[in-house]
Amino acid sequence: MARTREFDLDAAVNAAMDVFRRKGYEGTSMRDLAEATGLGSGSIYAAFGSKDGLYLAVLDLYRQRYAAPMVDLLRSGNDAREVIREVFVGAVDDITGDGRHLACLIVGASMERAHQDLRVAERLRSTTQSLELALHDLLAEAQLRGQVTSDRSATDLAGFLVTSLQGLRVMGAINPDRAALTRYAEVALTCLN
Amino acid sequence: MARTREFDLDAAVNAAMDVFRRKGYEGTSMRDLAEATGLGSGSIYAAFGSKDGLYLAVLDLYRQRYAAPMVDLLRSGNDAREVIREVFVGAVDDITGDGRHLACLIVGASMERAHQDLRVAERLRSTTQSLELALHDLLAEAQLRGQVTSDRSATDLAGFLVTSLQGLRVMGAINPDRAALTRYAEVALTCLN
DNA sequence: GCGATACTTTGTCGATCGTTCCAGATAGCG
DNA sequence: CGCTATCTGGAACGATCGACAAAGTATCGC
Numbered sequence: 418m419a420r421t422r423e424f425d426l427d428a429a430v431n432a433a434m435d436v437f438r439r440k441g442y443e444g445t446s447m448r449d450l451a452e453a454t455g456l457g458s459g460s461i462y463a464a465f466g467s468k469d470g471l472y473l474a475v476l477d478l479y480r481q482r483y484a485a486p487m488v489d490l491l492r493s494g495n496d497a498r499e500v501i502r503e504v505f506v507g508a509v510d511d512i513t514g515d516g517r518h519l520a521c522l523i524v525g526a527s528m529e530r531a532h533q534d535l536r537v538a539e540r541l542r543s544t545t546q547s548l549e550l551a552l553h554d555l556l557a558e559a560q561l562r563g564q565v566t567s568d569r570s571a572t573d574l575a576g577f578l579v580t581s582l583q584g585l586r587v588m589g590a591i592n593p594d595r596a597a598l599t600r601y602a603e604v605a606l607t608c609l610n
Numbered sequence: 611m612a613r614t615r616e617f618d619l620d621a622a623v624n625a626a627m628d629v630f631r632r633k634g635y636e637g638t639s640m641r642d643l644a645e646a647t648g649l650g651s652g653s654i655y656a657a658f659g660s661k662d663g664l665y666l667a668v669l670d671l672y673r674q675r676y677a678a679p680m681v682d683l684l685r686s687g688n689d690a691r692e693v694i695r696e697v698f699v700g701a702v703d704d705i706t707g708d709g710r711h712l713a714c715l716i717v718g719a720s721m722e723r724a725h726q727d728l729r730v731a732e733r734l735r736s737t738t739q740s741l742e743l744a745l746h747d748l749l750a751e752a753q754l755r756g757q758v759t760s761d762r763s764a765t766d767l768a769g770f771l772v773t774s775l776q777g778l779r780v781m782g783a784i785n786p787d788r789a790a791l792t793r794y795a796e797v798a799l800t801c802l803n
Numbered sequence: 804g805c806g807a808t809a810c811t812t813t814g815t816c817g818a819t820c821g822t823t824c825c826a827g828a829t830a831g832c833g
Numbered sequence: 834c835g836c837t838a839t840c841t842g843g844a845a846c847g848a849t850c851g852a853c854a855a856a857g858t859a860t861c862g863c
Binding site: 440441443520521525531569573574577581584588597600603605607 | 632633637713717721725769770776777778783784790793796798800801
Binding site: 639640641651652655660661 | 819822824
């Protein structure tokens, strides 16, 4: 055995995520990443192999930090309408949260990287699918209880809600008006009636 | 006077648009643009000044070619639900149309360029606002006729519809499933009930 | 405390970036 | 037809890109 790694891998990935969200994949240079993580470029390559490798690690962290808790919330067993509203409010908060213009990594990756890197595309599909599935299960049960319309299948409703979430991210990037986004989200929720 | 410009400016901008939609702003190099337009880099700089200048021209052409006809359709005086459905179907067609993976320039620009270039941000706001306004006017009249719910303001409904359109673009980039996107769009339209 | 091992740093690689400049080509005007 | 203004294509610019190798440094088992 020998010298142990000195820096916190997770903290580095986290710092890299901020940069990627602000500048996008192509817009971010290894210099930017080295500066943000406080590492030498050599260390980054030793730890992640390449810029793509680091980006994939960032994507995984994003999924673990943002998508997974959302799924957990949806599966918490609480009232369907209530938790779905919470998810939407949380998304709007995230979009308009700080002034650092942190775009959604998922949306950015979808637009910029999905067509170029198969591993990115696969992760995106997996992430949205787990979210859709959690929504589907929640909605299906709520439909049985008559709390949600049965005019549409739970699958379609779930897909639509995810679509709306993505749309809110885009609208937020164009005009981060918290009140307006909240109202748009409320309209989306009326589709459950 | 002297020699006249030999190439078709509009055709060049059009070719550049394809590249930007496929590769994004940062992912596109001047080499790519020169190759796609068939021009030398000198001609591009003479005509557009810079890469940014060409990108702005592309954005304007996109607006003129795709957003403006949409607004015209919404203002054509036909039945509200009918034309809105047409807009959504057209969007889904556009997303899943060919296999060339042509992402929506508006969404791409929103994610990648809006925070970096004020002129881009301004164009994006103007484009979405004109679309929202056309929807608003259409919906307000439909509300008066009782064809559309009055539970929500026409403004909120219009904003929500644009949000859904943006969301469809993102979902299409992740998984270009035409049937699924169509069903999501149909759910969105039920918000007008 | 010593050798072995793994991590960090630094400098540099060829390639490519956006941009500029120049020589040649071309069309209008006298 | 010659002059000249403008456009064209390509060469070349410095800067920066992602990636890597070598050298230095710190930590472990012994």
